[in-house]
Amino acid sequence: MEFFNKVGKVALGSRLRLMTASFTDDAAKIYELYGVDFNPKWFPVFYTIAEDREITITEIANEIGHSQPSVSKIIQEMIGAGILEEGIKTEDKRKNNVVLTKKGIQISQQIKQQLLDIDIAVEGLISEAKHNLWAAVEEWEFLLQQKSLFKRVSDQKKLRESKNVEIVEYDSKHKEAFKSLNVEWISTYFEMEESDYKALDNPEEYIINKGGKILVALYENEPVGVCALIKTNVADYDFEMAKMAVSPKAQGKSIGWLLGNAIVEKARELGADKIYLESNTILKPAINLYYKLGFEKVFGLDTPYKRCNIQMELVL
Numbered sequence: 001m002e003f004f005n006k007v008g009k010v011a012l013g014s015r016l017r018l019m020t021a022s023f024t025d026d027a028a029k030i031y032e033l034y035g036v037d038f039n040p041k042w043f044p045v046f047y048t049i050a051e052d053r054e055i056t057i058t059e060i061a062n063e064i065g066h067s068q069p070s071v072s073k074i075i076q077e078m079i080g081a082g083i084l085e086e087g088i089k090t091e092d093k094r095k096n097n098v099v100l101t102k103k104g105i106q107i108s109q110q111i112k113q114q115l116l117d118i119d120i121a122v123e124g125l126i127s128e129a130k131h132n133l134w135a136a137v138e139e140w141e142f143l144l145q146q147k148s149l150f151k152r153v154s155d156q157k158k159l160r161e162s163k164n165v166e167i168v169e170y171d172s173k174h175k176e177a178f179k180s181l182n183v184e185w186i187s188t189y190f191e192m193e194e195s196d197y198k199a200l201d202n203p204e205e206y207i208i209n210k211g212g213k214i215l216v217a218l219y220e221n222e223p224v225g226v227c228a229l230i231k232t233n234v235a236d237y238d239f240e241m242a243k244m245a246v247s248p249k250a251q252g253k254s255i256g257w258l259l260g261n262a263i264v265e266k267a268r269e270l271g272a273d274k275i276y277l278e279s280n281t282i283l284k285p286a287i288n289l290y291y292k293l294g295f296e297k298v299f300g301l302d303t304p305y306k307r308c309n310i311q312m313e314l315v316l
Contacts, residue, residue: 034114036107042083045074049084049100050108056097083107154252161219162254167262170203170214170226177223178203178214181245189282190307199228199243207231212239213270215262217246217255224250227259229266229275234301237313238272244286256286260293267316274315276301278308 004015027040038046044064049055057075061068075098078084083104087097100108126132170178179200186192199206207214210231217225227244234240241263246255267275277295279286287310295312303311 030114030118031111034110036110036114037081038083038107038111039077039081042074042078045071046078046083046104046108049098050104060098078104158252158254161252162258164219165224165253165255165258166218167258168216168218170208170216172204174214174216174223174226175203177216178226178243181223181226181247182243184247185245189280193305193307195304199230203228211270213263213266214243215259215266217250217259219250219253219255224253225255225259227263229263229270232276234276237274237276239267239270239275241267241275241277241314256289257292260289264293264314264316272316274313276311276313278303278305278311280307280309 004011024040027043031038031040044066045060048060048063055063057071058068060066060075061071064071075084079086079098082101084098085101087099122134126134182196182200183192186196203214207228207230212231213229215227215229216223225244225246228242230240230242232238232240241260244256244259244263246259264275276298277290278301279290281287290312293314295314298311298313301311
């Protein structure tokens with residue numbers, strides 16, 4: 001086990017596979033010990049059929065948590081071994097019933113004492129161990145159902161990389177990035193409109209000089225995200241949060257979240273009571289971000305954009 005001591009928890013999957021291989025090898029020897037000609041990998045399917053007597057392939061797959069093709073392959077192997085046979089057929093081939101043959105029924109009787117002995121042996125192993133592996137596996141299965149290992153690693157990657165993101169105030173050197181990042185995302189989903197060009201071609205005149213702000217997200221000193229706070233006279237709102245764009249190559253680093261929070265905080269610093277934004281519901285990640293920031297849907301505001309089909313506000 002020197003390798004696992006050296007590598008640590010990152011080799012968890014490899015270590016579990018090694019333990020599984022050990023259990024599988026012992027299982028084959030145990031069937032041989034009890035004089036049963038049986039492949040250990042068949043057991044979940046066999047046991048389910050033995051319990052229900054007549055069950056469909058789809059039902060078996062759902063019951064044991066395996067894929068349907070995997071179950072179908074095992075069933076074909078067991079049919080070849082004379083343990084199973086097809087039962088009543090339905091119009092849907094995926095719903096063909098399978099049942100135990102006489103040989104299968106005989107095996108189910110043979111392994112009853114074997115299963116009792118295994119259960120006692122495993123209980124003994126649990127009692128000798130400091131930690132209850134069976135209970136731990138059940139707990140880990142539950143936790144991984146709530147949040148997979150992939151999602152946990154993805155979140156950690158995002159957290160680590162987000163620490164290298166710097167949010168700075170707009171400078172004239174960011175003008176090209178402010179425009180290009182917005183043109184990139186707008187052109188991907190919609191068409192550029194007159195109001196877009198006004199703000200993107202003249203950010204100082206249209207936004208900064210009128211009391212607004214533009215924030216820029218830098219990753220390794222490269223502008224990868226932008227967001228603006230535009231002074232407005234719409235209804236009783238002080239500012240509009242607009243022109244948020246993140247480079248596709250920088251996604252997954254929480255840049256939208258960092259920019260959104262920074263813009264909201266900037267609005268508070270400027271004494272704003274309420275801000276609003278305009279978007280489109282096809283931009284699901286963006287809409288989810290706005291809700292996460294605390295925005296709520298509103299209706300009835302005038303908009304210069306054809307693409308706008310949702311408006312949201314945030315009370316500060």
